[in-house]
Amino acid sequence: MIRVAWLVARKDLRIEARSRVLLxxxxxxxxxxxxxxxxxxxxxxxxxxxxxxxxxxxxxxFVTLLMINRSQVIEATPGTRASIATLGLDPSGVFLGKxxxxxxxxxxxxLVLLAGTVLVLHTALHGAFxxxxxxxxxxxxxxxxxxxxxxxxxxxEGAATxxxxxxxxxxxxxxxxxxxxxxAALGHGGLWEWWVIVLVALVAYGGVGILLYGVLExx
Amino acid sequence: MIKQLSQRLLGxxxxxxxxxxxxxxxxxxxxxxxxGNLVRLLYVHPAVAWVALYVSFGTATIASALFLWxxxxxxxxxxxxxxxxxxxxxxxxxxxxTGSIWGRPTWGVWWAWxxxxxxxxxxxxxxxxxxxxxxxxxxxxxxxxxxxxxxxLSAINVPIIHFSVQWWKTLHQGAxxxxxxxxxxxxxxxxxxxxxxxxxxxxxxxxxxxxxxxxEVQREQVxxxxxxxxxxxxxxxxxx
Numbered sequence: 001m002i003r004v005a006w007l008v009a010r011k012d013l014r015i016e017a018r019s020r021v022l023l024x025x026x027x028x029x030x031x032x033x034x035x036x037x038x039x040x041x042x043x044x045x046x047x048x049x050x051x052x053x054x055x056x057x058x059x060x061x062f063v064t065l066l067m068i069n070r071s072q073v074i075e076a077t078p079g080t081r082a083s084i085a086t087l088g089l090d091p092s093g094v095f096l097g098k099x100x101x102x103x104x105x106x107x108x109x110x111l112v113l114l115a116g117t118v119l120v121l122h123t124a125l126h127g128a129f130x131x132x133x134x135x136x137x138x139x140x141x142x143x144x145x146x147x148x149x150x151x152x153x154x155x156x157e158g159a160a161t162x163x164x165x166x167x168x169x170x171x172x173x174x175x176x177x178x179x180x181x182x183x184a185a186l187g188h189g190g191l192w193e194w195w196v197i198v199l200v201a202l203v204a205y206g207g208v209g210i211l212l213y214g215v216l217e218x219x
Numbered sequence: 220m221i222k223q224l225s226q227r228l229l230g231x232x233x234x235x236x237x238x239x240x241x242x243x244x245x246x247x248x249x250x251x252x253x254x255g256n257l258v259r260l261l262y263v264h265p266a267v268a269w270v271a272l273y274v275s276f277g278t279a280t281i282a283s284a285l286f287l288w289x290x291x292x293x294x295x296x297x298x299x300x301x302x303x304x305x306x307x308x309x310x311x312x313x314x315x316x317t318g319s320i321w322g323r324p325t326w327g328v329w330w331a332w333x334x335x336x337x338x339x340x341x342x343x344x345x346x347x348x349x350x351x352x353x354x355x356x357x358x359x360x361x362x363x364x365x366x367x368x369x370x371x372l373s374a375i376n377v378p379i380i381h382f383s384v385q386w387w388k389t390l391h392q393g394a395x396x397x398x399x400x401x402x403x404x405x406x407x408x409x410x411x412x413x414x415x416x417x418x419x420x421x422x423x424x425x426x427x428x429x430x431x432x433x434x435e436v437q438r439e440q441v442x443x444x445x446x447x448x449x450x451x452x453x454x455x456x457x458x459x
Contacts, residue, residue: 148372152365156355165351169344170372172337173379193386204375212368215287 001093008089008097013104015074022105026066027112033059034116052123053131053182056113057175060139063109064171065164068146071102072154084217091214095147099209103143110139127186134185138178138198144205145170151216174201226429233426236419240266243412257324262412264317265395266420271310272342272380274424279303280374283367297363300370302431304349306424311343326390334383335391342380345373 016022037055038046045051075081084094114135117123149167153159181194244262251258282300285291318336319329330336352369356362384393395404405413 145372148368152352152369152372153355156352156361156365157357158355162348162351162355166345166348166369169341169348170376172341173376201375205372208368208372208375212287212371215364216368218364 001090001096004090004093005096005100008094009100009104010097012071012074012098012101016070016101016105021070022067022108026063026070026105027109029066030059030063030109030113031116033062034113034120038120046121050183050186052117052121052128053179053186055121056117056123056182057138057179059113060106060110060142061168061171061175063113064106064139064142064146065167067102067105067109068150068167069160069163071098071147072150072159076155081217091217092210094217095151095209095213098150099144099147099206102147103140106139106143107136110135124186127182131182131185134178134181134195134198137195137202138174138181141174141198141202141205142171144202144209145174148205148209148213148216151213173197177201229422229426229429233419233422236415236422240412240416240419243408243415248408248412254325257321258409260317260321262416264314264321265413266416267310267317268314268339269417270420270424271307271314272339272377274421275303275307275310275428276342276346276374276377278424278428279307279370280377283370286363286367287371294359294363297359297367298432298435299428300367301353302428302435304346304370305431306427308343308346308350309427310424311339311346314339315343331390333390334387335380335389338376338380338383342373342376345376349373 034055037059041051041055075084114128114132118125118128146167149163149170153162153166156162177194177197181198184194240262244259248259248262250256254261279300282296282303286293286296286300315336318339322331323329349366349369353362353366356365383389384391403410
């Protein structure tokens with residue numbers, strides 16, 4: 001399973017590295033969305049560091065949606081799914097590989113946007129640094145959940161519009177927990193209860209994905 | 220014989236229990252010491268929420284899990300999950316409406332950014348998403364499988380809703396009927412009315428589920444016969 005996961009992750013990351021979609025499309029979109037969020041708040045509120053965590057995660061959610069779509073488009077090229085089925089790859093490994101690739105892409109984008117949050121929204125650098133572990137775990141949970149939801153909508157009628165409808169409500173608890181743990185790192189409130197929610201979500205989505213991804217691939 | 224009798228009695232018994240709930244809740248039970256007459260809405264709201272979150276969503280989750288398990292896979296289970304989710308949407312909307320009506324005079328607002336309210340609304344959107352997902356796939360196997368996985372994924376939200384009043388400081392009150400050590404907090408006619416209301420709304424769910432299930436079977440039959448007719452007409456055209 002681990003070997004298959006590694007193979008699939010490398011394949012996805014190599015495609016991403018060659019196509020440069022992450023670099024030229026996703027990251028600029030995230031940066032623009034962060035700027036627009038600051039503009040929407042207005043100069044009086046955008047400079048208030050307490051708005052930073054919420055806006056960071058909101059933008060990350062939009063970026064995640066784009067990247068889930070992207071991750072599924074890679075598989076949608078004619079023959080890809082049939083090839084995977086013919087090769088007899090362990091579906092759990094395929095799920096883990098796709099989730100790992102998505103997670104790494106989200107981490108890269110998250111780092112850029114975190115820097116943007118510090119620069120544009122005046123979030124304390126020390127706090128942003130302390131928030132890194134919680135951001136990493138939250139984005140990993142988003143990647144696991146996103147891989148599953150991406151597979152659920154893949155190939156369906158209006159998949160691109162259906163994905164946000166299914167994903168956003170499911171992501172909401174992660175958004176809240178991520179935002180609160182980020183805020184806690186900035187010195188507002190307790191940290192551990194939110195960490196627990198994010199970790200439980202990561203384990204739950206990871207576990208369900210390992211168990212059920214094969215069923216989705218078969219269908 | 221027993222099955223037929225229970226099916227025939229389900230509707231009338233449900234109606235009797237709901238009528239009894241209205242009668243007891245409106246005219247027999249006393250006003251609450253703190254809430255006054257507003258307490259009468261609580262003979263409806265918790266029972267509706269119980270059906271929405273646990274009975275209907277639970278039915279859909281169990282049916283979906285059994286559908287995904289190869290040994291028990293059957294189209295009837297997919298139909299049950301689908302119909303239960305449709306009824307679930309109705310009950311979630313009713314839960315939010317009745318809660319909102321109660322919240323306005325109690326909290327001073329129709330909606331509060333409270334963990335219980337927000338997580339219930341999220342479950343409502345997820346239930347609507349389920350219906351959207353079913354419409355997005357024409358292939359029955361793909362539709363049934365994906366929908367079943369989606370229900371199981373969405374079920375993660377149910378314990379969050381249940382424990383939200385314990386995990387976070389919420390405006391929504393915690394356990395009201397029983398304390399944490401199982402001591403009953405509601406007594407007399409109020410307790411009986413609440414019990415009848417819970418049973419009545421649970422039976423209403425099963426009544427609606429049964430009706431919707433039968434409708435779904437009939438719809439599938441009509442679709443099949445329409446397809447057969449179209450094929451026959453095509454064959455006739457080819458023969459001419």
